[in-house]
Amino acid sequence: MNWDDTTRGAPSAPGTPAASDTEDRLVGSLADGEDQAVEAALRPKDLDEFIGQEKVREQLDLVLRAARARGATADHVLLSGAPGLGKTTLSMIIAAEMAAPIRITSGPAIQHAGDLAAILSSLQEGEVLFLDEIHRMSRPAEEMLYMAMEDFRVDVIVGKGPGATAIPLDLPPFTLVGATTRAGLLPPPLRDRFGFTAHMEFYEPTELERVIRRSAHLLDVHIEAEGAAEIAGRSRGTPRIANRLLRRVRDYAQVKADGVITREVAAAALGVYEVDTRGLDRLDRAVLEALLKLFGGGPVGLSTLSVAVGEERETVEEVAEPFLVREGLLARTPRGRIATPAAWAHLGLTPPPAAGAGPGGSGQQHLFGT
Numbered sequence: 001m002n003w004d005d006t007t008r009g010a011p012s013a014p015g016t017p018a019a020s021d022t023e024d025r026l027v028g029s030l031a032d033g034e035d036q037a038v039e040a041a042l043r044p045k046d047l048d049e050f051i052g053q054e055k056v057r058e059q060l061d062l063v064l065r066a067a068r069a070r071g072a073t074a075d076h077v078l079l080s081g082a083p084g085l086g087k088t089t090l091s092m093i094i095a096a097e098m099a100a101p102i103r104i105t106s107g108p109a110i111q112h113a114g115d116l117a118a119i120l121s122s123l124q125e126g127e128v129l130f131l132d133e134i135h136r137m138s139r140p141a142e143e144m145l146y147m148a149m150e151d152f153r154v155d156v157i158v159g160k161g162p163g164a165t166a167i168p169l170d171l172p173p174f175t176l177v178g179a180t181t182r183a184g185l186l187p188p189p190l191r192d193r194f195g196f197t198a199h200m201e202f203y204e205p206t207e208l209e210r211v212i213r214r215s216a217h218l219l220d221v222h223i224e225a226e227g228a229a230e231i232a233g234r235s236r237g238t239p240r241i242a243n244r245l246l247r248r249v250r251d252y253a254q255v256k257a258d259g260v261i262t263r264e265v266a267a268a269a270l271g272v273y274e275v276d277t278r279g280l281d282r283l284d285r286a287v288l289e290a291l292l293k294l295f296g297g298g299p300v301g302l303s304t305l306s307v308a309v310g311e312e313r314e315t316v317e318e319v320a321e322p323f324l325v326r327e328g329l330l331a332r333t334p335r336g337r338i339a340t341p342a343a344w345a346h347l348g349l350t351p352p353p354a355a356g357a358g359p360g361g362s363g364q365q366h367l368f369g370t
């Protein structure tokens with residue numbers, strides 16, 4: 001495997017999660033330094049080991065088997081889905097299943113067409129090129145990629161201005177695996193050049209339980225089924241978060257218990273880290289509590305809500321809200337943010353009369369801020 005060392009740590013750009021999602025959040029979905037160090041050991045190595053995503057697995061299995069039977073390089077693959085759902089892992093599995101080497105890089109690392117030409121021209125026949133955050137590649141690089149994907153050829157421009165010449169360069173057949181959190185951000189000409197496109201969904205708690213039990217086994221941690229279920233329920237549908245919570249619970253079990261992760265140990269450990277039964281952390285709960293306790297469940301404007309929580313508007317909007325919306329706890333409406341009945345129930349509070357009717361609900365006449 002060949003890691004392109006410019007891959008990580010590139011500046012963020014529009015379309016990427018807010019910086020605070022990467023910083024000291026146990027339930028953040030982006031990889032932190034510790035995740036990167038242990039993830040390699042926890043990655044499933046083949047499709048059989050890969051848990052969940054049944055449809056994607058079945059379809060990919062067919063694509064790869066057929067290519068192997070033809071003795072051909074596999075079609076280009078586009079994987080879309082939230083961070084931490086297994087896109088990098090699947091790209092490595094594709095390479096392993098095709099017995100091919102893999103090169104890993106990312107869109108932000110390729111700012112010039114020349115960067116891409118250098119990578120493409122050094123690929124071996126059949127190699128898998130994993131391009132993470134493909135939607136963040138520069139325009140000239142993207143255009144070079146069109147021809148490379150379709151004709152296995154690039155035009156290298158030598159010189160500048162009227163004297164510039166395009167020198168065609170043949171490439172060995174390769175498989176591009178592109179990953180993106182937002183397939184909708186890809187220009188159609190790029191999207192259309194992928195032979196197989198898969199969207200990865202958030203995982204069911206039962207699938208995350210299997211991820212956690214498998215990881216516990218690899219980390220040599222003793223975990224009971226109920227302990228795994230407790231962690232799975234708080235993992236926000238994301239294997240990366242499940243594995244991270246498992247490591248924190250393991251620490252707690254080692255220091256405060258006899259090393260075994262039971263339901264009680266998992267619940268107590270995650271209580272210490274302020275990750276609640278649905279996977280909400282301190283920030284998520286602060287937003288919900290302000291919405292319910294200060295504004296009667298809304299509607300309330302984002303700016304007002306952010307001031308009440310003491311956070312930047314962007315942090316509330318980009319870090320806390322997406323998960324609250326996904327969980328059906330908060331709704332964004334043209335009149336402002338509204339808590340749903342599930343939010344009142346989750347915080348154990350009683351909605352005021354005529355409140356808590358959810359999006360489009362009646363009786364909520366007050367509008368705080370904008």
Ligand SMILES: Nc1ncnc2c1ncn2[C@@H]1O[C@H](COP(=O)(O)OP(=O)(O)OP(=O)(O)O)[C@@H](O)[C@H]1O
Nearest residue numbers: 039042043050051083084085086087088089239240
């Ligand atoms: N289906 C799965 N079964 C078991 N473990 C998984 C699965 N999917 C992901 N994981 C684990 O979750 C962690 C994160 O996965 P991975 O790095 O592949 O996510 P990603 O989607 O590429 O994230 P990013 O977009 O941030 O790069 C890895 O440690 C991997 O082992």
